[in-house]
Amino acid sequence: MNNYNKKHIGKHALSPESMMLHYGYDPKLSQGAVKCPQFQTSTFVFDSAAQGKDFFNYASGRVEVPAGVEPGLIYSRFNNPVLEILEGRMALWDDAEDCLVTASGMAAISTTVLALSKPGDVVIYAEPIYGGTDTLLNTVLSQYNLHAVGFNSSAGDKGLAVAIAEAKKLGPISLVLMETPDNPTNQMIDIAACKALLEAVDQPEGEKPVLVVDNTMYGPIFQQPLSLGADLCIYSLTKYVGGHSDILGGSCSGSKALISKIRGFRNILGTNMDPNTAWLVMRSLETLKIRMQASADGAEKVVEFLLQHPLVEKIYYPGLLREGDPQYATFKKQCSGCSSTFSFTIQGAEKEAFKVLDAMQMAMLAVSLGGTETLVQHPASMTHSSVPEARRQEIGITDNLIRISVGLENPADIIADLAQALDTISK
């Protein structure tokens, strides 16, 4: 007997990739359609005025939803069947109590920071961090008296301990935001060690800082931060989850209490995902695991080629970490593999990096990552250009650094493309 919310068959727990095909969708509610239809509507009809009143009371939290009662559909900025099914499915990957989806990764990050902070609070973040997040914290939210304190991700939890001491002088710490591995240098931070530090922070109102991990680079296939101690897990769904470089989206997963607070802000800020995008992301979820695995296998071959190349200096790829490296143990503890996005430096500076990028014939010169096609870009002048130069040097975003997101092309073709592009700098 089919059950649309099934997570087990007998005692056997179903895998997230299997549940992406069915979970949360009841065909009986849609004329038996095998696939969840698109609900391309901005608003929903109430059976009666009293029902409309109840639905608004439930949505606003003024009245608790009675057991066995559906909270009801109101308006697509608050809820929509496709959005709700997508949120249920996204929560499964990280074994989260709840999840919400947003219009972009930045919408997920900004809505989360706003919902959990108030003026005078401090947000701690690990550097490097995505350039948009850096600008949000250091330029946009600083206008609202929200302080930002950064620490170098290569210093890991020791860096966080120093940042906590600095932050305490400025105000209460609302949250810690980090990417591990980071974009673009793939440095690892020990999530459990960070959580333990935050649990020990004493704040005037007793609330502990919330640990938020942006898992866009490795998740959800190669890393699940909530199981490692994070409170919230954020994705830019624009990347691997959407996976085809044709949508913008974001999500945040975690406990019901935290997600419902962030959802309240999202519904008013209007940072929700639109139903058509949600439908496309649901389609992408069906192939997420095989896409991430195949592109990761291709990336491993590309790394092997770059390792042998005389003009390549350093490759920031955690799969190359060896015992004895301080990051090795964290990588082994937190990740089940490497995604297909990594960076490498070449001999030379910006001129040589640009020469290689301009010479690529198949890989496309574009920012973003995690799509079916291979993309290359220059972090120092593109995704991380808003980070001041001195800080860029400190965190390894040098002018000779190139980032690649390996796609689903045959790895031999990507290698041939890189080989001829690298040849141009020795000419």
Ligand SMILES: Cc1ncc(COP(=O)(O)O)c(C=O)c1O
């Ligand atoms: C790690 C990471 N987080 C967040 C974002 C922002 O996502 P979006 O472009 O969907 O707003 C990006 C975008 O490149 C990213 O790389």
